[in-house]
Amino acid sequence: MICSTGNTRTRNEDFSGEKSDISSCVPFYSHGWAAISDEERKTTDTGTHKTLKDRSVQVIMLGYTQPYPIPDKSESTPYIKNGFICYVPSQNKIMPRHDCIWNSTEETALSNPEPNTSNESDNVTTSEEEFDYDLLGITSDENPSWDADLVKQTSLPLITDDVTVVAPVIDRPPSSDFAAITPMETLKNPQRNDDTIELPTPPSDTRAKRTVKTTTKFAQYLNSRKPKAVANNTQQKPAVKQQSPLTVPTTLFEALTSPDASNWREAWETEMTRLAKRHSWDEIKIGEEINKAPIKSKYAFRVTVRPNGTLKYRCRLVACGYSQIKGDDYDATFAPTAKYRSLCIILHLAAVFGWDIQGIDFELAFLESDIDKEIYMTLPKDVYIDSINGKPVVVRLRKSLYGLKQAGELWYQLVNNLLVSYGYTRIIHDQCVYIKRDPTTGKVTIIICYVDDLLFVGNCPTTISNTIAHLLANVTNLTEMGEVKRYIGVDIKRDLERHTISLSQKPYIDKFIDEVLTEYKSSKPIPMSDQIDFSKEGDGSIEPIQDKVGQIRYMADKCRPDILTTAGILGSAATKPTKAHLKGIEHLARYLQGTKDDEIVLGGMDETVKLFGYTDASHLPTIAQNPDLGTASS
Numbered sequence: 001m002i003c004s005t006g007n008t009r010t011r012n013e014d015f016s017g018e019k020s021d022i023s024s025c026v027p028f029y030s031h032g033w034a035a036i037s038d039e040e041r042k043t044t045d046t047g048t049h050k051t052l053k054d055r056s057v058q059v060i061m062l063g064y065t066q067p068y069p070i071p072d073k074s075e076s077t078p079y080i081k082n083g084f085i086c087y088v089p090s091q092n093k094i095m096p097r098h099d100c101i102w103n104s105t106e107e108t109a110l111s112n113p114e115p116n117t118s119n120e121s122d123n124v125t126t127s128e129e130e131f132d133y134d135l136l137g138i139t140s141d142e143n144p145s146w147d148a149d150l151v152k153q154t155s156l157p158l159i160t161d162d163v164t165v166v167a168p169v170i171d172r173p174p175s176s177d178f179a180a181i182t183p184m185e186t187l188k189n190p191q192r193n194d195d196t197i198e199l200p201t202p203p204s205d206t207r208a209k210r211t212v213k214t215t216t217k218f219a220q221y222l223n224s225r226k227p228k229a230v231a232n233n234t235q236q237k238p239a240v241k242q243q244s245p246l247t248v249p250t251t252l253f254e255a256l257t258s259p260d261a262s263n264w265r266e267a268w269e270t271e272m273t274r275l276a277k278r279h280s281w282d283e284i285k286i287g288e289e290i291n292k293a294p295i296k297s298k299y300a301f302r303v304t305v306r307p308n309g310t311l312k313y314r315c316r317l318v319a320c321g322y323s324q325i326k327g328d329d330y331d332a333t334f335a336p337t338a339k340y341r342s343l344c345i346i347l348h349l350a351a352v353f354g355w356d357i358q359g360i361d362f363e364l365a366f367l368e369s370d371i372d373k374e375i376y377m378t379l380p381k382d383v384y385i386d387s388i389n390g391k392p393v394v395v396r397l398r399k400s401l402y403g404l405k406q407a408g409e410l411w412y413q414l415v416n417n418l419l420v421s422y423g424y425t426r427i428i429h430d431q432c433v434y435i436k437r438d439p440t441t442g443k444v445t446i447i448i449c450y451v452d453d454l455l456f457v458g459n460c461p462t463t464i465s466n467t468i469a470h471l472l473a474n475v476t477n478l479t480e481m482g483e484v485k486r487y488i489g490v491d492i493k494r495d496l497e498r499h500t501i502s503l504s505q506k507p508y509i510d511k512f513i514d515e516v517l518t519e520y521k522s523s524k525p526i527p528m529s530d531q532i533d534f535s536k537e538g539d540g541s542i543e544p545i546q547d548k549v550g551q552i553r554y555m556a557d558k559c560r561p562d563i564l565t566t567a568g569i570l571g572s573a574a575t576k577p578t579k580a581h582l583k584g585i586e587h588l589a590r591y592l593q594g595t596k597d598d599e600i601v602l603g604g605m606d607e608t609v610k611l612f613g614y615t616d617a618s619h620l621p622t623i624a625q626n627p628d629l630g631t632a633s634s
Contacts, residue, residue: 026084030061032102034086059086065096246311252299253382260313264301267315275317278367278476281377281395286388292328294376294394296320297403318403319377329373335408338432338448340558343455343487344503344602346433346446350457351494351501351603355444358456358464359481360471365452368475369400369410377401408451415449422470436463450488490558493599502599505559509596512551516589523594527566529587534569538576548585549574555592559600563588 012020033056041055065083083098249255255264275281284290302314324330350357362368374396381392400407420426424434424447432449438460445458445467454471456464472478484492493502549571556564566588573581 026061026102028061028063030102032059032061032086032100033057034059034088034097035099057088057090059088059097059100061085061100061102062087062094246303248303249301251382252380255299255301255315263311263313264315267301267313268299271315271317274364274367274476278399280367280399280401281397284376284394284396290376290394290396292374292376294378295323295329297377297401298380316402317380319397319401321403321405321407324375324405329375330404330406331372332409333405335412335451336431338450339430342430342433343448344600346448346455346457347492347501347503348602349609351499352606352609353459354496354499355457355459356461356464357484357492357494359484359487360454360456360468361479361481362452362454362475363477363479365411365475366400366402366407369407369414371397371400371404372406372410375404411452412449415454418471418474419447419449419467422467424467453488455484455487498603499605500601500603502601503559504597504599505555506596508551509555509560509592512555513589513593513596516548516586517593521586521590521593524587524590525594527563527588527591528569528584532580532583532587534573534580534584536578536580537573538578538581540576542577542579542582544575545570545577545581545585546574552585552588560592560598561600562595562598563592 010020035056036054062085065085083096084100085094086097086100087094246260247258249258249264252268255261255268258264297317297319300316300318302316304312304314306312347357349355376394376396378392378394384393385391386393400410416426419434424436424445427433427435434447434449436445436458437443443458443460443463445456445460445463447467448455448457456467458464468478468480483494486492489505489508491504491506493504494500495502549567552563552567552570556567566584570577570581570584570588
């Protein structure tokens, strides 16, 4: 926060363009009162009990302190935040306090400082007037210095009289013309003859770095974590080629100045083109008043790996839905998805009767729905700045955006209206399963909706094709997947001769095994060991295992019902596990290692579909115990 010579702005203000809020800060050397607890009032330094008259003590504020522990008679140690370092004149000692009341009307050493008018004539701070860095314990040679012009050029965004950012500024173009908007790469100065100047390299940190030495105990711990060598090299797991970690940017400026700038630029231009094609918003004109506060927006960046191993750079403009107000910006947020048991039943029918199975995927599904509320949004200020008033551009949304609380609900209503209007009937027991049946011909078409992935199952290819064409006419773009091989993370393998469909999750199981087992170990025949006691709960010294339990539960609910019991037992102590639970996870991984090819097989040669069920009435008393019950059957 220290200003350089000739500059009256702080570094934080140069970076953000806004002054820091110090309204809640307490001036140093302020006088106030600190409360005295009942326990302190009844106990003196000698330990004798004596009731004091004062309930507070006068203190002087010397600074702020970090969260510090307050010892008491209980076993817990509460930590106090936002504490002050106070000097008690009556006791001539310094103590940290948090329950203080400060006198805001009294003039203190820093409450009303005298203005410094020594540099009003030339508006330049001389070396005699500059801050004395010796107070910080550093010499004059180590004084940090920053070039004021350099800070202005690299600040983002910054609107000044001398330097104007022209690349990211919208000079009132149409809202759909995103091609004219380019990221900040050059700065234009109207007082110079040349048109542009390149962005300078930010000053490097020349401060001395402290050498971190590893303690002996920590080095032993690191060695113990290394995978041990396997005796039999033929059974050793093949080495996986590790890719170099990528730094995912948080702002567009970071993305376009990174080594992968060309890939991020392409992803950013693709995102803005998609939004312009859908006419997602209308720009607010100058002088037009809005009757509600706009919400913010930001760019989200992500790198994913394609099936062929190449990297895919993704950029998405998302709305900050956390600032929405219920009833004013949104009403309903409920967006159901298809039940997994519904998928299994429909696939069983498809396997038995030989029905076709096709799938489609909507591109940017949440951007297709019309907005149901009057919502204003500011575009990211590091790219879109109004050239007249220097403020972020405000737009009114016409379409839904990712990040809005009602985005999922609006998309579900759009799909539901499109399918119902085309003659499909929604099933009562599953709000995401639709059916269309022709009683005369016996043609049946069933649609399973899971967010933006739709699965078509039926014996009428014409109806499926016409339905896809109807959906394509009402959305911007969708992808026809043809015969489905994978749906919601489950691999689907079909055998037309045997009329069966097999469901498995082998890639997901392999990933789980690689995360748990750091070296090759033999497989186990059962998912749990009967020699381990899982009933005890840990003391909290071991890291929680909710992530692993969640992965196990996901596999158990989808294609591995044989590990449901293991998932329940390990999940009972997910927050405070013991070493036994860690061994249980490793044992389960070794069991999955030997059974990862197991599948759930649906269908069969028998074309007679029978409905049957089971019930357990063992909790009822027997007839011998109560003859009045009579005969019970189920």
